[in-house]
Structure formats: C-alpha cells, structure tokens
Amino acid sequence: xxxxxxxxxxxxxxxxxxxxxxxxxxxxxxxxxxxxxxxxxxxxxxxxxxxxxxxxxxxxxxxxxxxxxxxxxxxxxxxxxxxxxxxxxxxxxxxxxxxxxxxxxxxxxxxxxxxxxxxxxxxxxxxxxxxxxxxxxxxxxxxxxxxxxxxxxxxxxxxxxxxxxxxxxxxxxxxxxxxxxxxxxxxxxxxxxxxxxxxxxxxxxxxxxxxxxxxxxxxxxxxxxxxxxxxxxxxxxxxxxxxxxxxxxxxxxxxxxxxxxxxxxxxxxxxxxxxxxxxxxxxxxxxxxxxxxxxxxxxxxxxxxxxxxxxxxxxxxxxxxxxxxxxxxxxxx
Numbered sequence: 458x459x460x461x462x463x464x465x466x467x468x469x470x471x472x473x474x475x476x477x478x479x480x481x482x483x484x485x486x487x488x489x490x491x492x493x494x495x496x497x498x499x500x501x502x503x504x505x506x507x508x509x510x511x512x513x514x515x516x517x518x519x520x521x522x523x524x525x526x527x528x529x530x531x532x533x534x535x536x537x538x539x540x541x542x543x544x545x546x547x548x549x550x551x552x553x554x555x556x557x558x559x560x561x562x563x564x565x566x567x568x569x570x571x572x573x574x575x576x577x578x579x580x581x582x583x584x585x586x587x588x589x590x591x592x593x594x595x596x597x598x599x600x601x602x603x604x605x606x607x608x609x610x611x612x613x614x615x616x617x618x619x620x621x622x623x624x625x626x627x628x629x630x631x632x633x634x635x636x637x638x639x640x641x642x643x644x645x646x647x648x649x650x651x652x653x654x655x656x657x658x659x660x661x662x663x664x665x666x667x668x669x670x671x672x673x674x675x676x677x678x679x680x681x682x683x684x685x686x687x688x689x690x691x692x693x694x695x696x697x698x699x700x701x702x703x704x705x706x707x708x709x710x711x712x713x714x715x716x717x718x719x720x721x722x723x724x725x726x727x728x729x730x731x732x733x734x735x736x737x738x739x740x741x742x743x744x745x746x747x748x749x750x751x752x753x754x755x756x757x758x759x760x761x762x763x764x765x766x767x768x769x770x771x772x773x774x775x776x777x778x779x780x781x782x783x784x785x786x787x788x789x790x
Contacts, residue, residue, distance in 0.1 A: 460485060477678050492519070543603060565616055582632065584599050591742040594700070674704065
C-alpha cells in the first residue's frame with residue numbers, strides 16, 4: 458500500500474520509538490493522531506508537530522475502548538506501539554498484561570470497527586525467551602521467560618486472530634533492542650545504553666547484573682523506524698510476522714567496554730552484582746533475511762557508530778550526568 462497522505466494513528470506515539478515513527482510519518486505528508494497516556498511518554502517528544510498543528514494528540518489509555526474508538530475514527534493505518542516495559546513486568550505483572558495484551562485486543566477491535574486498512578502490531582524479541590539457535594528467525598519457537606514477553610506474544614496472537622477471523626489487515630513486526638535519541642534514562646523504563654553512558658559521564662563505572670555475557674541485537678532507532686515504515690507498506694506481510702534488527706550480537710560486557718573506550722574512561726572497571734536479572738534472556742540475534750527479501754531492509758548503523766551518535770546526543774540534550782546519577786537507585790529490576 459502507499460503510505461503518503463494517509464490518516465495514521467500511532468498508539469504510544471509520545472514515547473521513545475513512537476515519536477520517531479511520528480516524525481517519519483509527518484515527513485511523508487501523513488495526517489497523524491497520537492494516543493498516549495503519558496505514563497512513560499513525553500509531549501516534548503512531539504512538541505514541534507503539535508506546535509505546527511500537523512499532529513492531533515489524545516491523552517488516553519489503550520485499554521479504554523471509547524478512547525481507542527475515538528482515536529481511530531477516520532484512520533486508514535494504525536501502528537500500535539503502546540507498551541508497558543519488560544522491567545515493569547517483574548513487579549507489576551497485571552499492569553503489563555493489561556496494557557500489552559488486553560490493550561492490543563481493544564486496539565484491534567477499535568481498528569476493525571473503524572475499517573482500518575492496515576494494522577501494524579509492534580512486538581518484541583522477548584517473545585522468544587532464550588534463543589535455541591541464532592540468528593533467530595521468525596519460525597523460532599516462542600518461549601517467553603517473563604510476563605512482558607508473554608504479554609507481547611498474546612498481543613501478536615490477538616492481532617493475527619483478528620485478521621483470520623474478521624479480516625483486519627494486521628501484521629506483526631518484532632523489534633530487537635532499539636536504542637537512540639529520546640531513549641528512556643530515568644526510572645523503571647531506563648535502558649542499559651543510557652544507564653551506561655550517563656554513569657560513565659558522571660565518573661561512575663557501569664553496573665552489570667549477572668556475568669555480562671548476555672547478548673542482544675542493539676538496533677539504531679532510525680534503522681528500526683525505516684524498517685517499520687517499509688513493513689507497513691508491504692502487502693505481502695498482511696497476516697504475517699517479520700523481524701527488524703541489526704543482525705549484530707553484542708554482549709553486555711562488550712557494550713560496557715565500548716562505552717568506557719569512547720568516553721576515555723577505561724580506568725573505570727564495571728561493577729558486577731552477581732545475580733542475573735529475573736527472567737533474563739541469555740542470547741538474542743535477529744535473522745533479518747525475510748525483511749531484506751520482502752522490502753529491502755538494510756540497517757546501516759553499527760553498534761560502534763550508534764554509540765558515538767547516542768553519546769553526542771546525550772552530551773547535548775541529555776540530563777546532567779552527576780545529578781542524574783544521584784537520582785538513580787541501583788536495583789535488580
């Protein structure tokens with residue numbers, strides 16, 4: 458399908474990745490509605506679009522059928538990104554289930570009611586749990602190790618079941634560890650890369666849970682968003698699933714050393730706290746052959762280059778590192 462001049466809805470569009478998706482859709486000449494409860498999103502992320510009047514914002518909960526139905530009136534494309542994060546699932550499993558699973562069912566029903574032409578559910582590599590083999594392809598068994606992964610898998614099933622039963626043109630896109638500007642650095646949503654960078658900038662060593670040999674497929678946000686837009690346009694993906702990752706496996710230990718090198722603080726030794734994260738996944742790396750073959754997905758930014766870009770962004774726009782470090786509690790989720 459064409460994706461220019463459309464009415465698009467982005468749930469969670471004031472969040473980290475969601476706001477980058479909004480940027481891209483606006484640049485393509487689309488009319489965009491964002492619905493977000495601002496529990497982790499920030500209106501500052503989409504403020505320029507709001508000031509120009511090219512984005513409509515609704516503060517609302519994805520579990521609220523009335524709010525979702527209202528947000529999707531007249532919509533042609535829905536990109537469903539609203540999410541409660543993996544770390545929240547340890548202490549707030551019911552909340553994470555409600556947002557990720559029930560919220561997705563509500564979104565599917567609202568989209569169906571409004572005759573949406575394309576529904577894109579943005580899922581996560583966490584649905585796999587620990588990989589039985591790498592690189593992980595779309596046929597790898599689902600074996601989530603935490604409520605977050607299980608709830609994202611449930612959301613996938615709801616989206617595809619709504620396609621099979623009711624004909625909602627839905628697809629599933631599985632992201633692998635997206636990072637970049639606007640990434641969460643405070644509280645429960647804070648991710649490992651911002652935490653490492655800000656701690657080192659504050660003169661403190663990275664903190665690693667477990668032995669640091671856990672691997673992830675860190676993917677620069679612009680590459681992820683470019684892939685998401687291409688997937689949304691791909692008619693062959695309706696009723697199907699695709700991966701969007703860099704295809705580069707990086708351990709937490711390697712990540713910490715790269716940050717220390719790039720910031721010139723190799724005198725700092727990482728602190729190992731011993732206990733693994735509850736339900737942590739030991740290894741992930743995406744097989745992106747399907748995305749490459751279907752719509753030419755070709756991520757450009759290596760982890761090394763991405764860290765350079767992210768560090769530069771944090772130094773210009775991020776929080777003051779010492780004050781940030783004083784606010785952060787060190788806890789294993």
